Amino acid sequence: MNISVVNHPLVQHKLGLMREGEISTSKFRTLTQELARLLAYEATRDFQLETITIDGWCGPVEVQQIKGKKVTVVPILRAGLGMLEGVLDMIPSAKISVVGLYRNEETLEPVPYFDKFVDSLDERIALIIDPMLATGGSMVATIDLLKRKGCKQIKAVVLVAAPEGVKVVNEAHPDVQIYTASLDSHLNEHGYIIPGLGDAGDKIFGTKHV
Ligand SMILES: O=P(O)(O)OC[C@H]1O[C@H](OP(=O)(O)OP(=O)(O)O)[C@H](O)[C@@H]1O
Ligand SMILES: O=c1cc[nH]c(=O)[nH]1
Numbered sequence: 645m646n647i648s649v650v651n652h653p654l655v656q657h658k659l660g661l662m663r664e665g666e667i668s669t670s671k672f673r674t675l676t677q678e679l680a681r682l683l684a685y686e687a688t689r690d691f692q693l694e695t696i697t698i699d700g701w702c703g704p705v706e707v708q709q710i711k712g713k714k715v716t717v718v719p720i721l722r723a724g725l726g727m728l729e730g731v732l733d734m735i736p737s738a739k740i741s742v743v744g745l746y747r748n749e750e751t752l753e754p755v756p757y758f759d760k761f762v763d764s765l766d767e768r769i770a771l772i773i774d775p776m777l778a779t780g781g782s783m784v785a786t787i788d789l790l791k792r793k794g795c796k797q798i799k800a801v802v803l804v805a806a807p808e809g810v811k812v813v814n815e816a817h818p819d820v821q822i823y824t825a826s827l828d829s830h831l832n833e834h835g836y837i838i839p840g841l842g843d844a845g846d847k848i849f850g851t852k853h854v
């Protein structure tokens with residue numbers, strides 16, 4: 645399976661804090677951004693470097709810089725917005741493409757309602773961000789959209805993934821690597837990840853799930 649579970653102690657500790665049932669909106673939001681930063685760090689580990697010479701304080705000095713990688717970060721609305729600032733902290737020059745999808749709570753199918761992509765997607769690596777990968781429908785739909793626009797290099801960064809969703813993404817798009825803080829147990833009968841985090845969008849935005 646194309647999945648990297650980031651087992652760094654900071655990641656696991658912060659994820660543990662997020663699982664608290666009565667967590668406040670403010671704490672959940674802060675931890676989402678912190679985890680997004682750490683997962684972005686891992687998801688960019690294979691970016692290549694090149695050596696260049698710059699004018700240093702005592703003359704020319706060789707330094708390393710990331711080689712020709714243009715990045716677009718792709719938050720899936722709404723909940724993906726909760727990770728955006730954290731990822732941009734690590735990749736400040738990234739351009740942002742937005743995909744709006746919500747999951748129909750009865751059919752569990754993704755319903756598209758918005759998209760806006762940056763240009764030159766064929767030259768960019770896309771980092772899709774969404775806290776939850778449940779059935780995988782929303783992630784597959786987003787990857788489909790990006791590929792249709794010419795994007796060739798795509799990674800998915802999620803806080804928590806369900807095995808069912810990972811399988812769906814792997815089967816549809818075996819070239820897409822998934823980075824996550826946890827591969828959880830399973831989905832319940834409503835398509836929620838167990839143990840999961842509950843409804844991440846509602847927790848980030850402070851809306852009540854009824
Ligand atoms: O893997 P899937 O089964 O497709 O489910 C995951 C999707 O569901 C959630 O979004 P939701 O539909 O709740 O929208 P929201 O972000 O607006 O709350 C989550 O943020 C993912 O986008
Ligand atoms: O567990 C889940 C599944 C979908 N969306 C969420 O926010 N949480």
Ligand SMILES: [Mg+2]
Pocket residue numbers: 723843844845846
């Ligand atoms: Mg939601």
